Amino acid sequence: MESQNGDIFDAISHEIRRKIIQLLAEKPKTFSELQKDLGLDSPALAFHIRKLNGLISKNNQGYYELTPLGVKALNMIRQIHNEAPTQANSNEEDEEEKGAFLLTPGLSSLFKSIQSIAELPSKLDEIFARGFGWHKMFEVYNGPLSLKPDLTVSINGGKVTIYQGDPHAVIKCVDEDGFHMKDIGNELRIEIDGCYAVIHYPSLNSLKGEVNGGAITLKNSIANISIEIDGGVFRADVENVVNSKIQINGGVANSKLRYAGEGTLYAEVDGGTINLDLEIPSNIGIIFNKNVNGGLVKGGKNMVKEKNVIANIEVDGGIVSVNTRVY
DSSP states (O other): OOOOBOOHHHHHSSHHHHHHHHHHHHSOBOHHHHHHHHTOOHHHHHHHHHHTBTTEEEOTTSOEEEOHHHHHHHHHHHHHHHHSOOOTTOOGGGSOSSEEEEOOHHHHHHHHHOOBGGGHHHHHHHHHHTOOEEEEOEEEEEEEOOOOSEEEEEESSEEEEEEESSSEEEEEESSGGGEEEEEETTEEEEEESSEEEEEEEOOEEEEEEEESSEEEEEESBEEEEEEEESSEEEEEEEEEEEEEEEEESSEEEEEEEEEEEEEEEEEEESSEEEEEEEEEOTTOEEEEEEEESSSEEEOOOOBOOSSEEEEEEEESSSEEEEEEEEO
């Protein structure tokens, strides 16, 4: 394989590429075996294999296997999975209060400094030394929030969940200076750096989320959504949507969006995955415009009516999967 530069998130933070590494840790596999295990078509799998250049290689028998660098990446993945709290079937508000597993701001900066896969071996010891692990959390805020039509949440390492309800927040941080909140006209802006936050807020006109290493989950009624992810995770179960914008640069978005009527959708992925579960009123159609430059769009069939949701999808290395239902 030719050497390929890339940010570390672009190499191993994608769910499919992590799965490939884990499968090859069990035993070497052929291209066809990986296709079967992952349920991917040939172009999609070939794309992810190219992204794993330096971490996997093909032996003389035609089987893919982990390189020494791939084994070190596997150990990193295992440490993350083993120490992170289980989230499945859990109550967000009852999660462990004593600590949290965070990608710290310092570690996030270290990831961003890695310009080439070739640099990864020399950086792994520093990565582990600087802190994948548990951190003591301190409650820095537990109280009401200003009621505004627009909410902006900026995350630099941490996790935020936003439910529908009376305006209130519980914020726990590694550092007491990790939380800032300010009113700007019609907007309430919340900034967290290494924090775990549970926010309740009434229906919103707009929600803007900026995630730089971390996770944001929305379970609310929001007319206008704008999410920018640079190495992180976005989850949404949102109703009454009019306009939505999701931009992923190394990360994953799983979004269930229930549109109130005609509107717009813009999805852009550059190294990552966006899964869109769209619900459209029976009197509204949907029109997809797709621009793919290295990657894949699954689904997205036009249903043209007098009034429509206009969906623009841009893919430059990644996958967008679309499932549309009528209600």
